[in-house]
Amino acid sequence: MPPVRLCDSEMGVQGPGLVEVRATSSMGNGLFATHDISRGTRVIAEVPILAISNVSSLEQDILERDLPAFCAALQHLPQADLQNLGHLHCNGLHNTTEMRQKVRQWYRDRGTTDANGDILKGKKLQDFAKSTAKRFAIFLSNRVEMSTNETDGSGVFPLHSRMNHSCIPNTHSAYNASIQRLTTHAIRDIQAGEQLTTSYLETLCQVFQQRKRMIERDWGFVCGCHACTDLSDEPLRRRMSELGQRLLLRRFPLTVTLGLPVARDDHEALRDAEELVALLEHLGLEGMDLRRMYRACSNYNLDLGFMQGAVQYAQKELELERCMLGTDTAHLQGEMGGAEFWLQLLQRLNN
Numbered sequence: 417m418p419p420v421r422l423c424d425s426e427m428g429v430q431g432p433g434l435v436e437v438r439a440t441s442s443m444g445n446g447l448f449a450t451h452d453i454s455r456g457t458r459v460i461a462e463v464p465i466l467a468i469s470n471v472s473s474l475e476q477d478i479l480e481r482d483l484p485a486f487c488a489a490l491q492h493l494p495q496a497d498l499q500n501l502g503h504l505h506c507n508g509l510h511n512t513t514e515m516r517q518k519v520r521q522w523y524r525d526r527g528t529t530d531a532n533g534d535i536l537k538g539k540k541l542q543d544f545a546k547s548t549a550k551r552f553a554i555f556l557s558n559r560v561e562m563s564t565n566e567t568d569g570s571g572v573f574p575l576h577s578r579m580n581h582s583c584i585p586n587t588h589s590a591y592n593a594s595i596q597r598l599t600t601h602a603i604r605d606i607q608a609g610e611q612l613t614t615s616y617l618e619t620l621c622q623v624f625q626q627r628k629r630m631i632e633r634d635w636g637f638v639c640g641c642h643a644c645t646d647l648s649d650e651p652l653r654r655r656m657s658e659l660g661q662r663l664l665l666r667r668f669p670l671t672v673t674l675g676l677p678v679a680r681d682d683h684e685a686l687r688d689a690e691e692l693v694a695l696l697e698h699l700g701l702e703g704m705d706l707r708r709m710y711r712a713c714s715n716y717n718l719d720l721g722f723m724q725g726a727v728q729y730a731q732k733e734l735e736l737e738r739c740m741l742g743t744d745t746a747h748l749q750g751e752m753g754g755a756e757f758w759l760q761l762l763q764r765l766n767n
């Protein structure tokens with residue numbers, strides 16, 4: 417997946433230098449707002465330092481398929497990008513002995529030479545392989561999916577890699593296939609000096625212990641965000657988790673026989689979904705969870721024959737989608753997952 421280098425101003429970033437990288441008190445480096453940033457602003461649109469195609473999340477494939485692709489891509493990386501990559505955060509869990517051995521083998525199989533044209537062997541080969549393995553571990557620690565309809569890939573991005581996680585994030589990032597950039601948008605107003613945060617988790621409708629377990633397992637750190645240090649919102653998170661589970665179970669009716677709580681009909685499911693929307697809005701969690709819930713509410717309204725409600729929730733979803741992704745999202749048009757397509761479909765059904 418070759419990176420396309422385009423000028424930021426063409427990509428809708430509102431003014432250069434809205435952010436800077438600097439040290440935090442307890443999370444290493446982080447990204448900070450240099451100006452007040454209003455909700456919906458595109459803060460970053462960037463190309464990857466390095467990207468590889470057909471990536472996998474399976475441990476075996478990572479070493480057998482992704483590692484060789486990474487080593488090959490690394491050979492063509494300009495010196496400045498190599499340096500930028502080397503400065504990014506590395507989760508030591510990724511840097512294993514097996515990985516270093518595989519890297520060594522990769523260079524040995526190709527008879528890789530040093531700057532003088534001598535074939536790498538012995539200590540030199542070991543050191544070379546060690547630094548490549550560290551770079552691959554950095555790649556795994558920071559990579560972001562760049563999947564499109566045609567390709568599967570992931571890359572490491574200079575600014576996004578500096579963004580710390582929060583269970584109450586103030587930005588949303590996504591790969592925009594239409595402009596071939598990773599974009600980051602403010603999902604609420606951010607004050608100058610405030611840290612920009614994103615969510616590393618698929619869903620935030622989970623209680624503290626669930627989030628802690630997942631972050632420790634997948635990322636190897638203990639979250640120090642506000643929601644994990646001040647647990648006063650936990651009763652609301654618990655309720656969100658229950659509602660999320662009830663709605664999930666509704667989609668898989670067989671599990672009802674296990675006696676787990678589930679909405680009995682669409683009326684109850686709509687009530688659950690609306691309660692979850694209210695909680696997400698109350699906590700300022702304006703991300704993927706809320707977008708999914710607006711769609712769920714729209715769907716339940718449609719199933720119940722409440723066309724006005726279905727359209728209202730679709731409009732909310734579209735407004736949120738634009739805040740999170742911007743409007744240059746041609747890749748979403750004609751896609752069932754795109755809010756504009758869904759709204760148009762409902763409007764056609766209504767006429």
Ligand SMILES: C[S@@+](CC[C@H](N)C(=O)[O-])C[C@H]1O[C@@H](n2cnc3c(N)ncnc32)[C@H](O)[C@@H]1O
Nearest residue numbers: 443444445505577578579580581637639640641
């Ligand atoms: C992708 S990097 C983020 C940038 C990183 N802090 C740096 O210095 O470049 C992810 C790492 O940042 C730290 N981190 C991110 N979010 C955190 C949080 N909520 N609490 C504590 N540490 C966090 C962890 O060390 C994690 O492995």
